[in-house]
Amino acid sequence: MVAIAVIKQRNLFTIAMLTGIYSFLTAGLFMDLDAVDVAFTEAAVGAGVTTVLMLSALRLVGSQQRPTRHPAIALLVVGVTGAALIYGTLDAPNFGDPNAPAHTHVAPRYIEQGPVEVGMPNMVTAVLASYRGHDTLGETVVILTAGLAVLLLLGIQSGPEIQHNVSAMGRHMVLRVMVKLLLPFILLFGLYVQMHGDFGAGGGFQAGVIVATGFVLYDLVFGEGNLRKVLPTVWLTRIAAIGVLIYGGVGVFSLFAGHPFLDYSALADDPVHGQHLGVLLVEAGVGLTVFSTVLIIFYAFSGRRRQQ
Amino acid sequence: MSLMDNLPVLVVILPLLATPLVLLLGGFGRAWAIATVACWVTLAATAALLQRVSVEGPVSYRLGNWAPPWGIEYRIDLMGAYVLLIVVAIAALVLVFARQSVEKEITAERRVPFFAAYLLVVAGLAGITVTGDAFNLFVFLEISSLASYALISLGRDRRALTAAFQYLVMGTIGATFFIIGVGFLYMMTGTLNMMDLAERLPEVADTRMVRAAFAFIVVGLGLKLALFPLHMWMPDAYAYSPSVVSALLAATASKVAVYALLRFLFTIFGLEFALGDVPLDLLLMALGLIGILFASLVAVFQENVKRMLAYSSVAQIGYIVLGISLANTTGVTASILHLFNHALMKGALFLALGAVVYRIGSARIQDFHGLGYKMPWTMAGFVIGGLSLIGVPPTAGFISKWFLVTATLEQNLWPVAVVVLVGSILALIYVWRVVEAAYFIKPASQGIDQAGDVSEAPLSLVLPVWVLAAANIWFGIHTDLSLGIATRASAALLGGAP
Amino acid sequence: MIEIGHYNYWVAIFLMMAGFYVVIAQGNLVKKLVGLSLFQTSVFILYISMGKVADGAPPIQTPGVEIYSNPLPHVLILTAIVVGVATTAVGLALVVRIRESYGTVEEEEIHAMAQPADEKGEG
Numbered sequence: 001m002v003a004i005a006v007i008k009q010r011n012l013f014t015i016a017m018l019t020g021i022y023s024f025l026t027a028g029l030f031m032d033l034d035a036v037d038v039a040f041t042e043a044a045v046g047a048g049v050t051t052v053l054m055l056s057a058l059r060l061v062g063s064q065q066r067p068t069r070h071p072a073i074a075l076l077v078v079g080v081t082g083a084a085l086i087y088g089t090l091d092a093p094n095f096g097d098p099n100a101p102a103h104t105h106v107a108p109r110y111i112e113q114g115p116v117e118v119g120m121p122n123m124v125t126a127v128l129a130s131y132r133g134h135d136t137l138g139e140t141v142v143i144l145t146a147g148l149a150v151l152l153l154l155g156i157q158s159g160p161e162i163q164h165n166v167s168a169m170g171r172h173m174v175l176r177v178m179v180k181l182l183l184p185f186i187l188l189f190g191l192y193v194q195m196h197g198d199f200g201a202g203g204g205f206q207a208g209v210i211v212a213t214g215f216v217l218y219d220l221v222f223g224e225g226n227l228r229k230v231l232p233t234v235w236l237t238r239i240a241a242i243g244v245l246i247y248g249g250v251g252v253f254s255l256f257a258g259h260p261f262l263d264y265s266a267l268a269d270d271p272v273h274g275q276h277l278g279v280l281l282v283e284a285g286v287g288l289t290v291f292s293t294v295l296i297i298f299y300a301f302s303g304r305r306r307q308q
Numbered sequence: 309m310s311l312m313d314n315l316p317v318l319v320v321i322l323p324l325l326a327t328p329l330v331l332l333l334g335g336f337g338r339a340w341a342i343a344t345v346a347c348w349v350t351l352a353a354t355a356a357l358l359q360r361v362s363v364e365g366p367v368s369y370r371l372g373n374w375a376p377p378w379g380i381e382y383r384i385d386l387m388g389a390y391v392l393l394i395v396v397a398i399a400a401l402v403l404v405f406a407r408q409s410v411e412k413e414i415t416a417e418r419r420v421p422f423f424a425a426y427l428l429v430v431a432g433l434a435g436i437t438v439t440g441d442a443f444n445l446f447v448f449l450e451i452s453s454l455a456s457y458a459l460i461s462l463g464r465d466r467r468a469l470t471a472a473f474q475y476l477v478m479g480t481i482g483a484t485f486f487i488i489g490v491g492f493l494y495m496m497t498g499t500l501n502m503m504d505l506a507e508r509l510p511e512v513a514d515t516r517m518v519r520a521a522f523a524f525i526v527v528g529l530g531l532k533l534a535l536f537p538l539h540m541w542m543p544d545a546y547a548y549s550p551s552v553v554s555a556l557l558a559a560t561a562s563k564v565a566v567y568a569l570l571r572f573l574f575t576i577f578g579l580e581f582a583l584g585d586v587p588l589d590l591l592l593m594a595l596g597l598i599g600i601l602f603a604s605l606v607a608v609f610q611e612n613v614k615r616m617l618a619y620s621s622v623a624q625i626g627y628i629v630l631g632i633s634l635a636n637t638t639g640v641t642a643s644i645l646h647l648f649n650h651a652l653m654k655g656a657l658f659l660a661l662g663a664v665v666y667r668i669g670s671a672r673i674q675d676f677h678g679l680g681y682k683m684p685w686t687m688a689g690f691v692i693g694g695l696s697l698i699g700v701p702p703t704a705g706f707i708s709k710w711f712l713v714t715a716t717l718e719q720n721l722w723p724v725a726v727v728v729l730v731g732s733i734l735a736l737i738y739v740w741r742v743v744e745a746a747y748f749i750k751p752a753s754q755g756i757d758q759a760g761d762v763s764e765a766p767l768s769l770v771l772p773v774w775v776l777a778a779a780n781i782w783f784g785i786h787t788d789l790s791l792g793i794a795t796r797a798s799a800a801l802l803g804g805a806p
Numbered sequence: 807m808i809e810i811g812h813y814n815y816w817v818a819i820f821l822m823m824a825g826f827y828v829v830i831a832q833g834n835l836v837k838k839l840v841g842l843s844l845f846q847t848s849v850f851i852l853y854i855s856m857g858k859v860a861d862g863a864p865p866i867q868t869p870g871v872e873i874y875s876n877p878l879p880h881v882l883i884l885t886a887i888v889v890g891v892a893t894t895a896v897g898l899a900l901v902v903r904i905r906e907s908y909g910t911v912e913e914e915e916i917h918a919m920a921q922p923a924d925e926k927g928e929g
Contacts, residue, residue, distance in 0.1 A: 019840055026847055034864045034875035035854045038883050042850070045891050050843065053891075054836075057898040061836060061905040074831035082823040088492055088520025089815040096860035098873070103859055105498030105508075106377050107876045111865065114877070121867035123877040124884070132881055134371040134380045138435070138447035139885045141324060145428050145451055146892035148331075148421045149458030153899040155417065205888060241328030248325040261317040263373035297895050304902060443882055450889045457896055466907040470916055473900045477829060480842055480893050487886065488822075488849055494879075495856050 016058060020051035037124045037203070044209045049294060052216070056301040119272040120279065125203055129279040133262045136282070137247050140289050144240050147293035151237070154300040179221045186214035194287050195280075204283035208290025216298050233299055236292040243289030247282045254278075315357045316369040316382045316438055319392060322350045323431040330424045336416070339423040340407050346427060347400040350434070354396045358389040362793065368440070376440065377501035383440030387644065387797035391567040392437040394651045398559040399430045402659065405772040406552045409662050413550045414462060422462065428455035429556065433564045440502045442490045442576075445568060446483060449532070452564075453479045456557055460549040471544035478541040482531030489524035492517050506576050513581050522581070525572050526588070533565030535629060536599030539622045546618035547671075551662030554614060558621055559655040563647045566628055570643075574801040579635065592633035597727050599626030604734035608741070614671040616738055617657055620697065623731060624650045627712060630724070634715050640798035641791075642711035648790050649696065649704040652783065656693035656776035660686050663765035663773060673745050680747035682762045687746050689773035694739035696780040699732050704783040707791065814855040821848035833913040835904065839897045846890040853879045853886075 023046035030039035093100030110127050118126040128136050194207035219227045250262065257266035264278020265271035311318075326346035330339045361367055361384055369382040384392070406426070414422050432452025439445050457479070461472035494500055496517050497508040512518055527538075534542040542562075546554045573579075603622035610616035624646070631643030663686045664679065665671055680687045696705035709732065716724040764770065783790045825848055828841025857879030865877035901911055908916050 015837065015840055019843065022844065023847065026851060029851060030854050033854050033858045034862055035857065035880045035883070036864045036866070038850070038854060038880045038887070041884055041887050042847075045887055046843075046847065049891055050894055053895055053898055054840070057902055058836065060902045061911050074827060077830060078823045078827045081826060082819055084520050084523055085488070085819045085822070086816065088517045089812050089819070090517075091515050092492075092495055092517050092812060092815060095812065095814045095855060096858050096862075098859045098862075100495065100856075101498040101508075101512075102495050102856055102879075103498070103876050106500075107498065107878050109378050110877050111874050115867045123865040123867065123874070124880045127877050127881045128884060130372055131374050131379050132443075135444055135447050135881075135885055137324075138444065138451060139888050141327070141428065141431070141451050142447065142454060142889050142892050144327070145425070145454045145458075146895050148425050148428070149454055149896040150899045152418055152421050152425065152458045153461055153896070153903055205884065237331050241331040245325065245328045245332075248321060248328075251321065252325070255314055255317075260370050260373045261314070261321065262371050265373065297899075300899065301902070443885075447885060447889070450893075454892060454896055457900070461900060461903070469900055469904045469907060473835060473897065473904060476893065476897050476900065477838055477842060481826075481829065481845075484846055484849055488852070491849070491853050491856065491879075500878075 016051055016054035019054065020047045023047035023050065037122070040206050044206050044213075048213060049209060053297065053301065056298070060301070060304060117272070118275045118279065120276065125279065125283075128203070129282055130264060130275055133264075133278075133282065136286065137251070137262070140244055140247055140286050143289055143293045144244050147237070147240055147296045150297045150300045151233070154304050175221050179217055183214055183218055186217070187211055190214065194283065204286030205290055208287040209294060211287075212291045212294035212298075215295060219298075219302075228299065231295065233296055236296045236299070239292040240289045240296065243285045243287070243292070246285030246288070250278055250281050250285075312356070312360065314369075315353050315360065316367055316384055317371065318353045319350055319357060319396070320382075320431055320435045320438060322346050322353065323427045323434065327424045327427045327431070330420060330427065334420050336411070336419045339420045340403070340410075343406075343423040343427050344400070344403045347396065347403050347430060350430075351393075351396045351400045354389070354393050357384060358386075358393050358793075361386055361389045362796075377499045377504040380444050381440040381501055381503075382438045383503065384438050385797070386793055386800060387567065387570065388437045390644070390793050390797060391563060391647065392434055394563055394648055395430065395433045395437065395560045398651055398655050399426075399556060401655065401772045401775060402552055402556050402559075405555070405659055405662065405769055408766055408768055409552050409666055410550070412666055413464065413552075418462065422459070425455040425458050426552075426556070428452070429459065429561075433560055436564050437567055441500055442493065442502060442505065443487075443500045446487055446490065449483055449486070449568075452561065453483065453532075456553070456561065459553040460545050460557075462550050462553070463548040464550075465548045467544065468548035471541070471548045475541040475545045478531055478538070482528045482538075485524045485528030485531070489521040489528060492521035492524070496521070502571070502576055506578065509577065509581070513577075522577060526569070529565055529569045529572065533562050533569060534622055534625055536595050536602060536622060536626060539599070539603070539625070542622055543615055543618040546621065546658075547612055547615035551658070551665050554618075555655055555658035555662055558617070558658050559651040562621065562625060563651055566625070566643075566647060570632065570640075570801065573632070574640075579802060589633045589635055592629050593724070596626045596628075596630035596633060597724065599623060599629070600727060600731040601734075604731050604738070608734055608738045610738070611673055612671050613661055613673055613676070613742055614658075616673075616742075617654065617661065620735065620738065621650075621654060623735075624654070624697075627708075627728070627731070630728070631712055631715065634719060634721075635802075636715060636718060637795075637798055637802055638711055638715035638718055640802060641794050642708055642715050644794040644797055645711060645791060646708035648794065649708045649780075649783065652704055652776055652779050653693045653696040656689055656773055656780060657697065659769075659773045659776065660690035660693060663769040664690075666765055666769060667762050673741060676742060676745040677749045678746070679762070680743075683764050685770045686765050686773060689770070689777040690746075691743060692777040692780055694743065696784070698735045698739055702781060702784040704780045704790070706784055707787055815852060818848050818852040818855060821851065824848075835901045835911045835913065836898075838913075839894055839901065842897070843890060843894050846886070846893075850883045850886060850890075853883050 023042055027039045027043040110123050114123040114126040115121050118130045120126055190207045190211035254263045254266035255261055259266040265274045267277045268274035323346050326342055330342050366385040371380045410419055429452045432448045435448030436445055457472045457476045461469050496512045497505055499505055531538045546558055600623050603619045607616045607619035628643045628646050631639045668675055696703035699705045699709035713725050713728055822845055825841045825844030829838050832838055857876040859873055859875045862873045862875035863871045865874045905911050
């Protein structure tokens, strides 16, 4: 339903909000399908970051869309693609079927051995950070790439344009007090999520986003000058780079220890212990990179706004 | 484990981890130096790796020491190492060129991130060629794509922005199609590892789901490699990006996409399924032929030389796909060989063009008048690249065209051979237009700003052009290395032996 | 659990196609990006729904629970979500720049402007 509304709507602000709602609904659906980690991420990243980005971009490009043509050719392409997909799913395993090949070949090892070999109850974290740790390194690099790309496109704003204490929200006393009260909790929650990825849902990505959101909130209410003075973009870029270096460094360390790249067992005498340590370290790297990249992107968009 | 054992992972993490170093240490000169050193060391590692693979056969590397299919595996066979060599060698050469070209074309505050993004493109492309895991391939594909969107958008013309946006949309659709296909495969086999997939697929090959997966993967990769008619993003993207970026992407990015397609067609799905059960060979052949004719024709009418070369790239992809569709050893050999040779010729051409842009600030054909005498070395490099593009002996381009024609004749496909020749004639026409402008037309005297002061480009620009131009001739005469590996790689692909 | 066969996939496919349609048919660049992210999110639903095992629990080891849902698709989608957001961010940054240099984000208007006007300043 929401999806259809997105197509019909012409006002882009409404669309941005609807996409946010869509993401939230999706997150709920993921929850229902047992994917708690994914639901968490979708809620934080999909609903949170994307919506904020959309809104800040829309401030720059204007929100009304012109009426569009509805070319038949688009419908045709979509129709053919959809038909191909439906055709493909006709002999797919049934929903929830425990004997589907997807669940019987590779996955059982993660479920049965994951907690033992990697030493943490959350199998998603175990697979993410250890079994498929290289994917996650790649993913961290993707984030860095996005930060770089936005920097290259929107440029680095430097000092003189910063207006101190002029905030987007005006000077609302209540708002300021609320944010001051909330901020420590947001940061604490972020750190909790960071450290507890191995037990419950969470990890570096979610934590990085949460902490960055805390800063963005502060920024919106108290004006952009303050935060930028403490954390200028140059430093954020460095932090993001350090995050990737930590992740890669763990891998290089295991190389020097005579193990293959990213073999965390090399980090301690006891392999399981090493795994645990490795996962904590790489999650910390991920957290740093995500945190600083989200802020870089936010700065870039809001900096552009001031420039105009 | 010794250094040699770690070669497979080094070729990826060297450029990958050089990126944060570039960002941390900053400064234009240092950024360039780090990037260059990283690429040349990677090149050395790649050469050693190719040597090892060619002696010992495919090399497997377990990331995180988890056995495949549970962990991610790097698996490098001859074809992978060969494509990797193309990518890294071109990237290293282009970097030599980049120092002065970037200084001219990119604003100061963007130069450091520029080199970081450049390294990311290289790391992403290298990752695609070595990985043995379908999903890992997607991750590296996105690294290289995101970085290249940013690089393309840095062109001075504002159309660079729209070109980058269009590429972003098309590229993302392609990548999404690709993961839909991979997801379907996972549903049917429960694995993401390529070797494991190849082993388990025959059992379930006769299902609709696998057929749909196949279709989505082919279309997705087709978008990435700019297979006609999915090429629309490519001419703009190459035409408006900075010179360095055009040279890098034109010579490497589409090659890697072709590599991924070959990998899926032959290694994972297998020859029988890919070209036997599904009438894909006919479809690919038709698209390849139309691509050759259409894109070459369009190229003839371009006023901007960069755009002309971009259309010519679409046509060259047509040749490569045509070779694949023949599905015999000679055809696939021709394709793999053309991957290599096309990288050499397009690298030389785009770099020579970059040198011209460096001096006169334009890539329009009418601004080339008289350049043959003002920039003799650069234009001579361009001419050699052009000859290779047409397929004149003794250049490298001749060898791959020769093999392609032989392969079509093996199957008695006379009309197809004729189309290949027509394509070459069209190439002759568009290359001639540039040559004519550069050597045979006197520059118009009415005050175009480049009137008298155009001189030869600096050495660091001419040198890479000439290395590539010389390589075009060297590999046209000494075919052992390029042809030998291509033959063995295609035999391995078609034999089903990984 | 109620037997729902393949409907889960079909719902995801419908959503995917809705997004895909927006990407192709819409001329507004922002909306194209919205469509793109809709398309991707729906693919995520497809993956996650294939990971569900009937009566399974979330894949976090808990005493007394025997059946867990498949963690692998979750991991893949975590990666894919991040990639998706990264793409959206870069896309939006591009749109902002396009707006600055063309004054519009409608594809048709840009085309109309780009073709003749830029030929001179070509580099």
